[in-house]
Amino acid sequence: VEVRDPCTHGHHQRVTLYAREILKAFDPEGRFLSRHSLAVGTRQMDIGLIGVSDEIRLKAGSLTPEELATLQEHPKIGRRILQSIVDDETALEVVTWHHERWDGKGYPDGLAEEAIPLAARIAAVADSLDALTCCRAHRKALEWKDAVAQIRKESGEKFDPAIVAAFEKALTPLREIWENLGDQGRPTPVGVPH
Numbered sequence: 001v002e003v004r005d006p007c008t009h010g011h012h013q014r015v016t017l018y019a020r021e022i023l024k025a026f027d028p029e030g031r032f033l034s035r036h037s038l039a040v041g042t043r044q045m046d047i048g049l050i051g052v053s054d055e056i057r058l059k060a061g062s063l064t065p066e067e068l069a070t071l072q073e074h075p076k077i078g079r080r081i082l083q084s085i086v087d088d089e090t091a092l093e094v095v096t097w098h099h100e101r102w103d104g105k106g107y108p109d110g111l112a113e114e115a116i117p118l119a120a121r122i123a124a125v126a127d128s129l130d131a132l133t134c135c136r137a138h139r140k141a142l143e144w145k146d147a148v149a150q151i152r153k154e155s156g157e158k159f160d161p162a163i164v165a166a167f168e169k170a171l172t173p174l175r176e177i178w179e180n181l182g183d184q185g186r187p188t189p190v191g192v193p194h
Contacts, residue, residue: 010181011046011130011131011134012042012043012044012045012046013043013181014130014177014178014181015042015045015123015126015127015129015130016038016039016042016043016126017177018125018126018129018130018174018177019038019039019042019122019123019125019126020035020038020039021170021173021174021177022122022125022126022163022166022167022170022174023035023038023122023166024170025166025167025169025170026122026162026163026166032118033090033118033119033122034090037088037090037091037119038090038091038094038119038122038123040086040088040090040091040094041088041090041091041092041093041094041095041098041119041120041123042094042123042126042127044078044082044086044091044094044095045075045078045094045095045098045123045127046074046078047077047078047081047082047095048073048074048075048076048077048078048079048080048081048095049074049077049078050077050081051073051074051077051081052070052071052073052074052077053070056070056071057071072099072107072108073108075095075096075097075098075099075107075108076096076108078095078096079092079095079096082095090117090119091119093117093119093120094117094119094120094123096108096120097109097111097116097117097120098120098123098124098127099124100112100116100120100121100124101124101157101158101159102116102121102156102157102158102159102160102161103156103157103158106158113160114160116160121159121160121163122163122166124158124159124163125151125159125160125163125164125167128150128151128154128158128159129147129148129151129167129174132146132147132150132151133147133178144175144178148171151164151167152164152168
C-alpha cells in the first residue's frame with residue numbers, strides 16, 4: 001500500500017509506535033489489551049486499500065459519494081484478506097473498525113462508544129495523528145500543535161475521551177516519535193512526494 005502512495009511511506013510504522021505509547025498511557029500494567037496484538041493490527045490495518053483503485057485513493061479533489069463508498073470498504077476488504085492468515089481477533093478488530101467513531105458516524109458498521117473494540121479506538125487516534133501530520137493527496141500536513149488541537153477537539157465525537165486522555169498523557173513520547181522519523185510526517189506541498 002505504501003509503495004503505491006509515497007505520502008504514506010512509513011505510515012504504519014509510525015501508527016504502530018503511536019498506538020504503543022497511547023496504550024502504555026491508558027493501560028500501563030497491560031491488563032486490558034495485548035501490545036503485540038495491537039501492533040499486528042496497526043501494521044496491517046490498511047491492507048484493504050490494495051482493493052481500492054489508485055484513482056480513488058490518490059484523487060486530489062473531493063470524492064464522489066460512489067468513490068467514498070468504495071474507499072470505505074477497505075476495512076472489510078482488509079479483514080477478508082487477513083482472517084485466514086492472522087489468528088488474532090484483536091488485530092483483526094483494528095483492521096476492521098479503526099475508522100469507527102465514538103459518536104457512531106464512522107464506518108464500516110457505524111459502531112459507537114464501547115461497542116468499538118478498545119484496540120480499534122486506540123488505533124483510530126494513532127492513525128489520525130499520523131494522517132494529520134503527513135501529506136495526503138488532497139491536502140498538506142498540519143503542524144504538530146494543530147494536529148494535537150484537532151484530536152482534542154474531536155474527543156467525545158470522533159474519539160473515545162478516555163483514549164484522548166491517554167493520548168494527552170503520552171504527548172512527550174508521541175512528539176519524540178514524530179520528530180525522530182526524519183522528513184516523514186513533515187508538511188509537504190500537495191502533490192509532491194517525499
